[in-house]
Each structure stands twice: as structure tokens, then as C-alpha cells.
Amino acid sequence: MAMAAASYLSSASAILLYAALFFAGAHAEAKPTEVVTSEVPSTLPVCKTVGGGSTFFDVQFCVEALGSDGRSANAGTNYGAYSVIATDLLTANATSTATKIDGLLRERGGKGDEATTTRCLRSCRALYGGVVKRQISCAAAVRGRSGGEATRCLETAASAAKECEEGFRKSKVASPVTMENDDAFKLAKLAVALLSWAH
Numbered sequence: 001m002a003m004a005a006a007s008y009l010s011s012a013s014a015i016l017l018y019a020a021l022f023f024a025g026a027h028a029e030a031k032p033t034e035v036v037t038s039e040v041p042s043t044l045p046v047c048k049t050v051g052g053g054s055t056f057f058d059v060q061f062c063v064e065a066l067g068s069d070g071r072s073a074n075a076g077t078n079y080g081a082y083s084v085i086a087t088d089l090l091t092a093n094a095t096s097t098a099t100k101i102d103g104l105l106r107e108r109g110g111k112g113d114e115a116t117t118t119r120c121l122r123s124c125r126a127l128y129g130g131v132v133k134r135q136i137s138c139a140a141a142v143r144g145r146s147g148g149e150a151t152r153c154l155e156t157a158a159s160a161a162k163e164c165e166e167g168f169r170k171s172k173v174a175s176p177v178t179m180e181n182d183d184a185f186k187l188a189k190l191a192v193a194l195l196s197w198a199h
Helices: 002-027 044-051 059-067 070-074 079-107 112-143 147-171 178-197
Strands: none
Touching: 044 059, 044 079, 044 178, 059 079, 059 178, 070 079, 079 112, 079 147, 079 178, 112 147, 112 178, 147 178
């Protein structure tokens, strides 16, 4: 009988304990769910417009390129302002690429693949030299929204980058400036696309 009473008390204690825990949980204050939001780049709507259907560059390239310049933060949806930014980025790219090529030419030898690479680099240096020289007037045309002139000089820059890279491919030697050529080509095409939307 004593054992039955002890068992009953043990069961009753367990039930009371579960009930207490249940009610404590039910009355505890619910903590608000934390929502983590990632900031949407201000350039995204513009980049979706110009890069969504482009065969030359994608939305991601546009966002990263324009986002690398602090002026983008205040440009809103001003396509003209973004075309100026892309043109300035192209100028910086062409200038640094020309400088890189100068350095590579100083390091080159003159035999076999080295001679072929040197010849390709010299051709590229001439191409980028032309781009750098034209960029002052090109940037002025973009700022002045001189559509035809601005588009021509930007397309010339894109062609120069493409021609540089194709020179290595045709000569069957590795290009040490593939990334620079790719960026220059895309920046020029991006500037053209943005300019076409500027009013």
C-alpha cells in the first residue's frame, strides 16, 4: 500500500512538473524574429535595364563596376551620370593597362614564344596608347551627351581591347592582359548602353 502511494505521488509530481513547465513556456514572452536584410545596390535597377539583355556584359559586371565608384551612391537613376562613371572607369583601365604593358615589355626576352608575345604586346601598347589619347575628348563627348561622337569613341575603345586579345589568340600565345582587355571591352560597351538611355 505504501508503495502504491509512493508511486501515485511520484506520478502526480511528474504531472505537476510538466504542467508547470507548460504554463511557464506558454506565458514566456516571445522574442521578435530577427530579419537579416542585405542592402540592395542603388545601381541594380539601372544595371537590370542596360545589362539584362546585353550580350556584352551582365548585370553583375555592371553593378560591380559602377558600385566601385563612390559617385554611384548619389546617381539615382541618372543614366547620363552613370555613363560618365563608366567612361572614367574605362579611362583608368586603359591607362593602367598601357602602364602594365610597358612593364611587361621591359621584362621580355626576344626568342621563341617570348618574341611572339613581345610582338603582340607592342601591338597592344599602340592600341591602348590610342585609347588613352582619345579618352579626354571621349569623356567630354559623353559628358556633353554628344551621342554619335561619344558612341564612336567608346566603340573604338571596345574594338582596341578586342583586337589586342585576338592578337594573342591568333599568335597562339597566352595573353598576360586578358582580364584588362575583358574589362576594357565591357566598360566601353557599358558606357555605350548607359548613354543610349540618357536623356
